[in-house]
Amino acid sequence: MATDISTVIQQPPEFIEAAAKPFITQLQQVTGGLSQADLSQVYGPQYVAGLGALTEQAIGQAGGLGAYAPYLQAAQAATGPTAYQAYMSPYQQDVIGATLQEYDIQAQKGLPALAAQAIGQGAFGGGREGVQRAEYQAASDRNRAALQAQLLQQGFGQAQQLAAQQFGQQMNLAQQAPALAGQQISALTTLGGLQQSQQQAQLAAQQQLAQQQLMQPLQATQALGAGITGLIAGYPGTTQTTMQPSPTPLQTALGAGATLAGIYRAF
Secondary structure (H helix, E strand, O other): OOOEEEEEEEEOOHHHHHHHHHHHHHHHHHHOOOOOHHHHHOOOOOOOOOHHHHHOOOOOOOHHHHOHHHHEEEEEHOOOOOHHHHOOOOOOOHHHHHHHHHHHHHHHHHHHHHHHHHHHHOOOOOOOHHHHHHHHHHHHHHHHHHHHHHHHHHHHHHHHHHHHHHHHHHHHHHHHHHHHHHHHHHHHHHHHHHHHHHHHHHHHHHHHHHHHHHHHHHHHHHHHHHHHHHHHHHOOOOEEEEOOOOOOHHHHHHHOOOOOOHHHOOO
C-alpha cells in the first residue's frame, strides 16, 4: 500500500493568537485611516511663517531708495553756462548804480582843481586846458568802466560760487537720502527676520505636536506588535510529521530488518 506523508504545523499558543488577531485588525484600521487630508494637517503651508509687519513695512519703504531723484535734478539745475543767473543778487544792479553814482560825484570834484591849475598857468579857457579836461574825463571813464566791470565780476563770481555750493549740497542730499532709507530698511528687515524666526519656531512646535497626535495610534499599534513578536519568539510553534496510513507490522519488521542489515554491514 502506498504511504502518503503530510506535514502538520502546530499553531502558536491560544493567548498569542488571541492577541495577534486584534492587532492585525487594529493595524489595518490605523494604516488605512491615514488619508491625504490627515497628512495635509501636519504638512502644509499653514506651518510656514509669513512676512511680519516689520518686514512688510521694510518692503513698503523700498521706494525711499529712489529719493535721490529730486536732489539730483536740483543739482543738475545748478550746472551749465546760465546756472549762475538764478543766484545773482537781486540788489546787484542797485549796488552798482549807487556805486557808480558816487564815483561820478567824486570824479566831478576833480574838475575845479583842473580849472585852478589852468588859471595858475595862464591857460584857462585855452586849448591846453581842453586837452587836460579831455584826458581827465577819459581816465575817469576808464576807471568808471573798470569799477563797473569789477562789480559785475564780483557778482558773477558770487553767483557761480553759490551755484557750485548748491550743486554740492544737492549731490550730498542725493547720496544721503537713499543711504538713510537703506539703513532704515535694513533695520526693519533685521527686526522682521527675528520676528519671522520666532513665529516659525512656534509653528514648528505646533507641527511637531500635530505629527505626534496623528502618528500616536500607529506608534501604539507598532509597540503592541513588537510585544506580540517577542511572545511569538518565546513560544515558537512546533512541526509534527505523521505518516498516513499507519505502517503495518510487516512494514515495521521490514524497516527493522533493514536497520539491522545496515548495522551488520557496518561491522
